[in-house]
Amino acid sequence: MALDLQDFMAKVIAKDPDQKEFHQAVEEVVASLVPYVNAHPKYEKAKILERIVEPERVIQFRIPWVDDKGEIQINRGYRVQMNSAIGPYKGGMRFHPSVNLGILKFLAFEQTFKNSLTTLPMGGGKGGTDFDGVGKSDNEVMRFCQSLINELYRHIGPNLDIPAGDIGVGAREVGYMYGQYRKLANEFTGVFTGKGRTYGGSLIRPEATGYGVIYFADAMLKTKGESFEGKIVVNSGYGNVGTHLIHKVNELGGKVVTIGDQYGYAYVPQGINAEMLDFIEPLWARDRRPAKDFADEFQVEWRAGRRPWEVKCDIACPTATQNEINGDDAKALLNNGCWCVAEGSNMSSTKEAVDAFIEAKILYAPGKASNAGGVAVSGLEMSQNSMRYSWTSEEVDAKLKQIMAGIHETCVEYGKVDDYVNYVNGANIGGFVKVAESMLAQGII
Numbered sequence: 001m002a003l004d005l006q007d008f009m010a011k012v013i014a015k016d017p018d019q020k021e022f023h024q025a026v027e028e029v030v031a032s033l034v035p036y037v038n039a040h041p042k043y044e045k046a047k048i049l050e051r052i053v054e055p056e057r058v059i060q061f062r063i064p065w066v067d068d069k070g071e072i073q074i075n076r077g078y079r080v081q082m083n084s085a086i087g088p089y090k091g092g093m094r095f096h097p098s099v100n101l102g103i104l105k106f107l108a109f110e111q112t113f114k115n116s117l118t119t120l121p122m123g124g125g126k127g128g129t130d131f132d133g134v135g136k137s138d139n140e141v142m143r144f145c146q147s148l149i150n151e152l153y154r155h156i157g158p159n160l161d162i163p164a165g166d167i168g169v170g171a172r173e174v175g176y177m178y179g180q181y182r183k184l185a186n187e188f189t190g191v192f193t194g195k196g197r198t199y200g201g202s203l204i205r206p207e208a209t210g211y212g213v214i215y216f217a218d219a220m221l222k223t224k225g226e227s228f229e230g231k232i233v234v235n236s237g238y239g240n241v242g243t244h245l246i247h248k249v250n251e252l253g254g255k256v257v258t259i260g261d262q263y264g265y266a267y268v269p270q271g272i273n274a275e276m277l278d279f280i281e282p283l284w285a286r287d288r289r290p291a292k293d294f295a296d297e298f299q300v301e302w303r304a305g306r307r308p309w310e311v312k313c314d315i316a317c318p319t320a321t322q323n324e325i326n327g328d329d330a331k332a333l334l335n336n337g338c339w340c341v342a343e344g345s346n347m348s349s350t351k352e353a354v355d356a357f358i359e360a361k362i363l364y365a366p367g368k369a370s371n372a373g374g375v376a377v378s379g380l381e382m383s384q385n386s387m388r389y390s391w392t393s394e395e396v397d398a399k400l401k402q403i404m405a406g407i408h409e410t411c412v413e414y415g416k417v418d419d420y421v422n423y424v425n426g427a428n429i430g431g432f433v434k435v436a437e438s439m440l441a442q443g444i445i
């Protein structure tokens with residue numbers, strides 16, 4: 001029987017009616033896959049899609065910890081082990097009050113295709129907790145991370161599941177989680193990526209996602225004979241992805257004119273310069289301070305309660321969170337002449353926004369393709385840890401560039417129809433084939 005998107009989605013929704021971000025992620029992928037799967041009936045016969053939307057394993061657990069006042073706090077932790085057909089589970093940990101199972105399933109699902117696109121042997125996983133790091137002392141963060149690992153350590157391992165950072169999880173949190181894992185497991189292995197440089201972290205890993213987005217965007221621009229030189233870029237976040245992305249745009253001669261958070265955004269018409277970036281870098285990553293502090297420090301305009309997508313630009317780079325560009329934002333971007341969108345955050349755009357970009361035939365890269373640089377360098381960190389060796393920055397950066405160029409080529413191969421590259425279809429089909437073939441080869445498990 002042929003695959004039908006509506007029938008398929010009805011079953012997915014009926015199973016977990018509350019998981020709307022997961023439904024959105026599945027629908028986007030399956031919509032791309034329908035013609036491909038129907039042209040290759042072996043996938044439907046083996047129920048590959050039905051299997052691929054079902055996590056191999058979901059772990060949910062209690063995280064009790066004691067705050068600085070001596071009060072007991074309880075958070076909820078999760079790890080979604082989505083698909084290990086092509087390698088051990090790999091994907092970050094998110095610490096944010098909005099975290100729930102539906103969000104982590106969407107992220108783990110996306111991760112499966114993204115990891116496949118990198119060509120490295122990594123399966124898909126994701127985890128997280130509703131812990132909010134804002135306003136917590138360093139000791140509280142440490143005690144929390146230790147308690148989380150007291151349970152999670154038995155479910156992860158260097159050949160089983162290798163977590164990393166995501167929203168709210170940077171080098172500090174990875175360090176505390178890794179330390180506790182090492183103590184409990186009584187071994188020194190590369191079980192986390194995004195580790196500090198002194199204990200096995202890869203050079204360029206912190207920069208990799210932001211740099212990778214710009215390498216991917218640059219490859220898209222080149223298809224139009226264009227470059228970043230003189231281009232205006234609007235950006236949302238100022239965490240790991242946002243700050244490194246700004247660095248790379250500056251290096252290539254572009255101008256990033258915004259950073260923001262859930263409360264508004266700062267507008268810097270002359271572009272964020274090196275001095276400003278030095279101030280921004282620790283603002284969220286280390287100090288968890290609001291973006292308005294940047295506007296106050298440099299006396300630039302703060303637009304409260306507004307989103308950066310209203311600013312005139314050539315290129316838009318969302319780097320905060322899922323669904324941060326909605327249909328109206330997409331219209332505003334298009335009306336203002338934006339002709340390239342490269343996603344740093346995962347599933348940055350709602351379905352309405354994605355449809356608007358594709359209908360307008362602009363260059364549009366979904367996060368699973370354009371932000372894959374982070375996990376790609378995590379894969380390289382795993383290789384270096386296994387070899388007990390480390391590559392130089394230049395070596396890692398060169399490999400990152402090569403991987404991003406390869407992902408771009410894959411998207412073009414599977415997404416080009418006539419003169420337009422649909423990067424959504426390209427990424428979804430390109431990511432699917434390797435996982436599906438591996439599942440077929442390994443039998444019904």
Ligand code: NDP
Binds near residue numbers: 166
């Ligand atoms: P960080 O925690 O370092 O930064 C997150 C940024 O997003 C902060 O500026 C934060 O500010 C903002 N943000 C978070 N939630 C919201 C919200 N609801 N509305 C507006 N702004 C928000 O995270 P990362 O930079 O690591 O991650 C950013 C995105 O990139 C995520 O979607 C993540 O999944 C994705 N990504 C990250 C990778 C990595 O290597 N780190 C790899 C691939 C993808 P505030 O909370 O104050 O609003």
